[in-house]
Amino acid sequence: MNEFVETLLDLHWHEPKSSYDVVIVGGGGHGLATAYYLATRHGITNVAVVEANYIGSGNSGRNTTIIRANYGIPESIRFYQHSMDLYKTLEDDTGCWIMHNTKGLIWLAHTESAMRSERARCQLNTAMGTETIMVDPAEIKQLCPQIDLTGSGRYPVLGASHHVGASTARHDRVVWAYAQGAMRLGVHVLQNTPVTGLLMDGDRVTGVKTATGNISAGVVMSAVGGDVTQFAAHAGVRLPIRTHPLQAFVTNGYAQGFGPIISDTELLSYVSQTARGQMLIGAEYDRQQSFSRQSSFDFLQSCATKVSYLLPFLKNLRIMRQWTGRCDVSSDFSPVMGFTPAPGFVITTGWGTWGFKAIPAGGEAMAELIATDTTPEIIEPFSLNRFATDHSMADQGSTGTR
Amino acid sequence: MLWVTCPRCGHRPIDEFKFGGEIPDVPASITDDAARDLDRVWMFNNVDGVTTERWFHEGGCRRWMTLKRDTHLDRVIED
Numbered sequence: 001m002n003e004f005v006e007t008l009l010d011l012h013w014h015e016p017k018s019s020y021d022v023v024i025v026g027g028g029g030h031g032l033a034t035a036y037y038l039a040t041r042h043g044i045t046n047v048a049v050v051e052a053n054y055i056g057s058g059n060s061g062r063n064t065t066i067i068r069a070n071y072g073i074p075e076s077i078r079f080y081q082h083s084m085d086l087y088k089t090l091e092d093d094t095g096c097w098i099m100h101n102t103k104g105l106i107w108l109a110h111t112e113s114a115m116r117s118e119r120a121r122c123q124l125n126t127a128m129g130t131e132t133i134m135v136d137p138a139e140i141k142q143l144c145p146q147i148d149l150t151g152s153g154r155y156p157v158l159g160a161s162h163h164v165g166a167s168t169a170r171h172d173r174v175v176w177a178y179a180q181g182a183m184r185l186g187v188h189v190l191q192n193t194p195v196t197g198l199l200m201d202g203d204r205v206t207g208v209k210t211a212t213g214n215i216s217a218g219v220v221m222s223a224v225g226g227d228v229t230q231f232a233a234h235a236g237v238r239l240p241i242r243t244h245p246l247q248a249f250v251t252n253g254y255a256q257g258f259g260p261i262i263s264d265t266e267l268l269s270y271v272s273q274t275a276r277g278q279m280l281i282g283a284e285y286d287r288q289q290s291f292s293r294q295s296s297f298d299f300l301q302s303c304a305t306k307v308s309y310l311l312p313f314l315k316n317l318r319i320m321r322q323w324t325g326r327c328d329v330s331s332d333f334s335p336v337m338g339f340t341p342a343p344g345f346v347i348t349t350g351w352g353t354w355g356f357k358a359i360p361a362g363g364e365a366m367a368e369l370i371a372t373d374t375t376p377e378i379i380e381p382f383s384l385n386r387f388a389t390d391h392s393m394a395d396q397g398s399t400g401t402r
Numbered sequence: 403m404l405w406v407t408c409p410r411c412g413h414r415p416i417d418e419f420k421f422g423g424e425i426p427d428v429p430a431s432i433t434d435d436a437a438r439d440l441d442r443v444w445m446f447n448n449v450d451g452v453t454t455e456r457w458f459h460e461g462g463c464r465r466w467m468t469l470k471r472d473t474h475l476d477r478v479i480e481d
Binding site: 239288297331 | 443445
């Protein structure tokens with residue numbers, strides 16, 4: 001048993017009460033971070049986080065753990081940069097080691113048009129206070145000696161944008177750090193408690209129905225991943241969300257070490273090394289909507305081929321494990337956070353392939369929204385009513401999807 | 403791998419097709435015209451089960467077709 005597990009032993013798991021000030025549905029990173037910040041920043045501890053399975057069993061435990069802020073619209077850069085800043089101090093704040101490791105992200109360009117996009121990204125990032133600089137092929141080779149700059153003769157590298165502050169963290173440790181911090185202050189975390197519906201009083205949401213009984217709440221927050229369309233429908237809320245599967249895999253250990261995160265918007269794949277030494281490889285989500293968590297050989301084949309063009313050493317590694325998560329992809333590829341048309345029901349969703357990096361800032365903002373009953377300025381652009389007012393936050397080019 | 407029966411080209415692997423998305427179906431409960439437009443443009447039914455979709459046979463006849471698929475299992479339903 002290690003030191004981390006030992007710190008978890010004195011946690012008290014609770015029996016559900018019949019009523020809470022706030023009930024958060026979904027015990028992933030966003031739900032638990034919201035509970036943590038409600039307790040630490042706003043003194044609201046009469047809170048329950050209700051999770052259908054075990055905490056972090058959904059997308060919080062399935063993502064590829066990359067933390068970055070090199071987005072293409074100012075609102076997103078500001079939000080994700082704030083999240084990166086919170087991640088940097090999270091170990092001190094919670095007292096948990098989350099294995100936060102700054103690696104830098106190299107975002108490769110193979111065409112002149114991609115180079116133009118990356119130059120624009122660098123300018124905008126710099127203007128917003130995020131360190132992203134252009135690097136030429138010689139500098140890329142220095143940052144990542146394993147790379148084949150000719151792309152095996154098929155995808156020559158013209159340059160890249162280097163997002164210097166990008167990092168990774170151990171995803172289930174982040175989930176546990178927030179759970180532990182919240183529980184110490186009296187938040188109830190109810191595992192294996194599927195929510196089957198919502199208690200309604202007219203339009204107003206007044207609580208949740210679970211398999212073990214009803215729980216009433218002043219505010220219900222949905223931090224549901226994967227089934228959010230079906231969950232919000234209980235409150236009569238329509239969402240701009242499609243659910244796509246996203247697959248990823250790890251290889252066996254690569255002993256020589258691999259420093260940066262390599263990402264490629266043209267081949268739509270990204271490669272980094274986990275703390276265990278495994279090469280972690282992911283790509284775009286599956287083209288068709290699906291709720292299936294079935295992994296496919298087609299994905300493995302196409303993704304392995306693409307990354308081997310750039311990093312030929314990967315051909316000699318074995319694939320150890322492959323898994324799939326469900327991504328809630330919003331219409332404009334930006335998250336949806338804030339109030340809904342149903343009173344007493346707030347939502348954080350649309351986290352698609354970009355949710356892990358946003359856990360601290362998303363949780364902090366949603367906690368402030370619940371505690372003060374007003375939308376914090378930093379997430380105001382991401383409210384659900386942006387579609388009705390024609391202010392979509394379109395930024396698909398920064399999400400690594402097509 | 404999923405296989406799709408194209409009415410023109412026959413039984414073909416899904417790699418040849420491009421996903422065109424679900425066919426918009428605004429719920430009858432939304433009655434206001436502007437709200438119906440908003441829903442049609444931005445919102446999705448995102449059905450967990452059998453749904454009707456458009457697919458484009460990019461690597462074949464290059465024409466659109468309508469398909470039924472069970473999104474829960476990711477299986478194409480052949481009539």
